[in-house]
Amino acid sequence: MAKYKTITDATFKTDVLESDSPVLVDFWATWCGPCRAIAPVIEELAEEFDGRAVVAKMDVDENQTVPMSYNIRSIPTLLIFKDGQVVDQITGAVRKKIIADKLENAVAQHA
Amino acid sequence: MNDLDFSNAEQTNVTIIGSGPAGLTAALYAARANLKPIVYQGIQPGGQLITTTDVENFPGFPDGIMGPEMMQLFEAQAERFGADLRYGTVTSVDLTERPFRLVIDEETPLLTQTIIISTGASAKYLGLEGEQRLLGYGVSACATCDGAFFRDVEVVIVGGGDTAMEEALFLTRFASKVHVVHRRDTLRASKIMQERAMANEKIEFVWNTEVVDVIGDKEVDGVKLKNRVTGEISDLAVKALFVAIGHRPNTDIFTDWLDMDDQGYIVTKPDTTYTNIPGVFACGDAQDHVYRQAVTAAGTGCMAAIDSERWLAEHGVAEFSSAAV
CATH class of the missing domain: 3.50.50.60 (FAD/NAD(P)-binding domain)
Structure with a gap:
């Protein structure tokens, strides 16, 4: 079963910026209610996009450098990266379809 | 359908x-x-x-x-x-x-x-142009989600009910000062929440006042306030605006x-x-x-x-x- 990837400040460059496929990064924290609310959605997306895109989570308590450099001021924030660049951004808990459509879009442009 | x-x-x-x-x-x-x-x-x-x-x-x-x-x-x-x-x-x-x-x-x-x-x-928002534009960049309706991103800076929260008091108190864990802006000169919040907020030295009340604009290009740099009694306009330098107006x-x-x-x-x-x-x-x-x-x-x-x-x-x-x- 495909699972999301847990990333850190240290692995961000390799796992996200240098990834061959698009990457969805969920910036979250354990104490954030809406983050918990979308957690199952993130897990489902990891499964559905397995092999086409990478779905990753970064804990903003344990990692501060990357969230700071991307000016994350609200969680959950979802960033979609392609070829090292942010191509889309979602702030707050939204419906799964909205996230899936944006990620699908990034995958389609990539192919 | x-x-x-x-x-x-x-x-x-x-x-x-x-x-x-x-x-x-x-x-x-x-x-x-x-x-x-x-x-x-x-x-x-x-x-x-x-x-x-x-x-x-x-x-x-x-x-x-x-x-x-x-x-x-x-x-x-x-x-x-x-x-x-x-x-x-x-x-x-x-x-x-x-x-x-x-x-x-x-x-x-x-x-x-x-x-x-x-x-x-x-949560309701104030309906200001800058508010939606800077949502996620200092504007928030969830202090418990976003408060921790504003350590050692001044923030403002709008509202006078229990939620506003609870969030103001929560924000004092991180912010250097929490300004509570309220339209009236009395709070709607329950007595116990009012007393806790009033007793907190990091919380400062701004009475009879509305936020009329959010200042900032890429992130919140401050808010524009209007006193509902005197009509006076002033700026308040803050890094975040939390909305708790119902x-x-x-x-x-x-x-x-x-x-x-x-x-x-x-x-x-x-x-x-x-x-x-x-x-x-x-x-x-x-x-x-x-x-x-x-x-x-x-x-x-x-x-x-x-x-x-x-x-x-x-x-x-x-x-x-x-x-x-």
Whole structure:
């Protein structure tokens, strides 16, 4: 079963910026209610996009450098990266379809 | 809705829309009545309590309990009796006839004999241009989510109710100063919350004042204030604006079908959860603009489940006819 990837400040460059496929990064924290609310959605997306895109989570308590450099001021924030660049951004808990459509879009442009 | 094929749609007795205290209590009672309710949890499973910290006024928890933890207990109790909790949002409804038609996430049809509406309410915003533009860049309606990003800086929170006080107190853990801007010169908040906020040396009240603009290009640099008594305009340099000015009911998808008051709260028949459409019931903050407590939401959720159980027993199950539009 495909699972999301847990990333850190240290692995961000390799796992996200240098990834061959698009990457969805969920910036979250354990104490954030809406983050918990979308957690199952993130897990489902990891499964559905397995092999086409990478779905990753970064804990903003344990990692501060990357969230700071991307000016994350609200969680959950979802960033979609392609070829090292942010191509889309979602702030707050939204419906799964909205996230899936944006990620699908990034995958389609990539192919 | 019209181009969706309902002929092979899943059919159910009771669909509960929303998963806060009202929806999950309705789910508990409906499940124990063996109605096998399906709960669509919406974009914030657990509802408004998911973004609160300590719940000190729900009976049975003498030491208080964290909002998210309490909602996990609600979920576990409903699931224990067979409630089917699903991720998904009801995006449109057709209440022309029974079984009622629902669409989940704009794509999945569902037929249901009764509906319990427990969609709750969402935070209101001020309606300023800069507010939506800088949402996520210093503007927030959830202090418990975003407060920690504003360490050792000054922040402002707008509002005068219990939520505003609770969030102001929470923000003092991180911010160097919390300005509470309120339209009037007295607070709506309960006495205990007022006293706690007044006693906190990091909290400063700005009375009779409105936020009229958000200053900042890429992130919040400050807010423009207007004194409602003197008319004086001033700037306040802050890195974040938290909005806690109340809630609006999440009832937009029912506008064409159900009687509502001018603020969008669903009107229920006195002493019941009946709406103007037989078989459709409403509970919790979607229909309550007076009390809006977790315990009252749970209470009306229980009423809705009992109302729908009795109504089903009396009216039976309607067969689906694909001819109807």
